Amino acid sequence: MKRLKSNAVGDEIWRRRLKVAGLLVVLLASLVLAVQAYTKVARQMDQNVHIDAFDSYMKTVPAFIDAHKAYTSDRFPLPPLALLFVAPYTLLSRPAAQAAWVLTKPFMFVPIFLLMIAMVRRAGVRLETLAVLLVAAGWFFPVIGDVQEGQMNLLMLLPLVTGLWLAQNETRRHQWAAGLMVALAICIKVTPLAFLAYFIFRRRWCIVLGILAGIGLWLFLVPALFFSWHQNIVWLRQWTSIMILPYVTGGVIKFANGESIPELMKRLLEHVPAWQDMLRGHTVYHYVNIVNWSPKVVTWIWRGLLAVIAVVGMIWARQPLKTFQGRRYLMEIGCIGMFMLWASERTWVPHYVTLILALMATAMIASDAAAPEKTRRWAWMALLGVAALMPWTSDLAKIFGRDGRHYFDSMDVVLWASLLLAVVLIRSRYPALALDPRMPQASPMEAPA
Numbered sequence: 001m002k003r004l005k006s007n008a009v010g011d012e013i014w015r016r017r018l019k020v021a022g023l024l025v026v027l028l029a030s031l032v033l034a035v036q037a038y039t040k041v042a043r044q045m046d047q048n049v050h051i052d053a054f055d056s057y058m059k060t061v062p063a064f065i066d067a068h069k070a071y072t073s074d075r076f077p078l079p080p081l082a083l084l085f086v087a088p089y090t091l092l093s094r095p096a097a098q099a100a101w102v103l104t105k106p107f108m109f110v111p112i113f114l115l116m117i118a119m120v121r122r123a124g125v126r127l128e129t130l131a132v133l134l135v136a137a138g139w140f141f142p143v144i145g146d147v148q149e150g151q152m153n154l155l156m157l158l159p160l161v162t163g164l165w166l167a168q169n170e171t172r173r174h175q176w177a178a179g180l181m182v183a184l185a186i187c188i189k190v191t192p193l194a195f196l197a198y199f200i201f202r203r204r205w206c207i208v209l210g211i212l213a214g215i216g217l218w219l220f221l222v223p224a225l226f227f228s229w230h231q232n233i234v235w236l237r238q239w240t241s242i243m244i245l246p247y248v249t250g251g252v253i254k255f256a257n258g259e260s261i262p263e264l265m266k267r268l269l270e271h272v273p274a275w276q277d278m279l280r281g282h283t284v285y286h287y288v289n290i291v292n293w294s295p296k297v298v299t300w301i302w303r304g305l306l307a308v309i310a311v312v313g314m315i316w317a318r319q320p321l322k323t324f325q326g327r328r329y330l331m332e333i334g335c336i337g338m339f340m341l342w343a344s345e346r347t348w349v350p351h352y353v354t355l356i357l358a359l360m361a362t363a364m365i366a367s368d369a370a371a372p373e374k375t376r377r378w379a380w381m382a383l384l385g386v387a388a389l390m391p392w393t394s395d396l397a398k399i400f401g402r403d404g405r406h407y408f409d410s411m412d413v414v415l416w417a418s419l420l421l422a423v424v425l426i427r428s429r430y431p432a433l434a435l436d437p438r439m440p441q442a443s444p445m446e447a448p449a
Contacts, residue, residue, distance in 0.1 A: 052098075054089075058094050064235075112161045119168060141390040156189040178210060179209065259409070309342070338418045
């Protein structure tokens with residue numbers, strides 16, 4: 001008995017040291033990335049080149065705030081609410097704003113990681129340390145891409161994960177709060193609408209009503225308080241006509257170099273460039289298509305494929321779910337998080353920060369003593385597979401030549417990694433609602449490994 005207690009104490013000390021080491025690494029890495037971001041913008045700001053998404057916002061947003069500029073393109077692809085998050089940074093110089101945005105990111109991805117671990121604890125599973133490290137390894141490259149490329153995906157993901165964590169509580173107050181948080185994510189980026197469909201499917205009506213009320217709050221009321229009701233409506237109409245309607249009504253895909261299913265189908269089945277670069281002053285286009293079908297045919301193919309995936313998902317999730325404090329909830333939201341990436345009109349590696357939902361669900365299965373041994377083995381293999389695939393989305397791929405990164409991107413490495421997780425989650429069959437009453441409830445600030 002004394003030996004068991006000693007081992008438990010030693011294990012807890014190891015976990016605490018690991019947490020402290022992780023936070024120190026995050027702090028130091030954030031400072032280094034902030035300095036790099038400042039230097040990058042300072043060196044290139046006088047050149048007429050695209051630096052990253054956030055720097056583009058720094059040049060575009062002041063015209064929205066000061067002169068009520070119209071939405072005329074997708075240079076600012078987010079709805080008017082997002083202007084409120086970006087506007088304070090425009091008070092700084094462009095290099096300082098970039099550094100400040102980088103330093104803001106840890107206050108997004110650290111709480112997201114802790115909330116996800118707390119959700120797994122609520123489901124009755126204590127994650128093994130190796131599982132946590134593999135999740136971090138698989139999630140690292142989307143996160144670093146979001147930070148370095150000035151993206152807004154973590155800004156969307158924080159309220160989304162907060163809402164999903166709140167949804168695990170069975171009280172009406174928490175369910176309404178969950179809906180408001182999910183609505184905030186939807187009003188920053190549209191793709192979390194997939195979770196509205198999920199909560200309707202699960203008949204969680206308090207959450208559904210909270211989301212609908214939240215959309216009214218975040219999309220209409222809050223921006224109107226700053227920009228006037230009329231201006232907000234005008235902007236919403238312009239933004240919808242540019243960012244939503246072409247894709248929804250006509251299946252228009254602007255890019256063919258992304259990591260979603262529509263983009264993959266476009267570059268494989270149409271004769272469109274997968275990427276382009278400059279060679280001796282000339283633009284060189286690269287193609288990877290295997291056939292050259294009409295855009296209309298390709299549109300029907302990817303729409304049909306997404307419809308099949310959605311139907312298969314509903315069949316898989318057809319059994320009742322009496323509580324969200326079980327394993328099954330984590331598995332289902334992991335699949336929904338991947339589907340919203342697969343179905344998007346534009347999805348790149350930084351958008352795959354949402355993969356944390358599926359990664360944590362898979363880590364839960366790998367760490368769950370109640371799961372069959374074969375199921376756990378598949379989960380471990382999937383975590384290892386994702387950790388091995390994700391580095392090829394970085395400049396590591398350039399070891400295969402100047403275009404190595406582009407070739408790996410065209411192969412949709414992150415898409416196949418997410419499909420690997422989806423297969424494991426769908427194949428996993430064990431008591432979906434099993435709860436261990438001995439497992440203490442975790443607060444969001446606890447980070448058990």
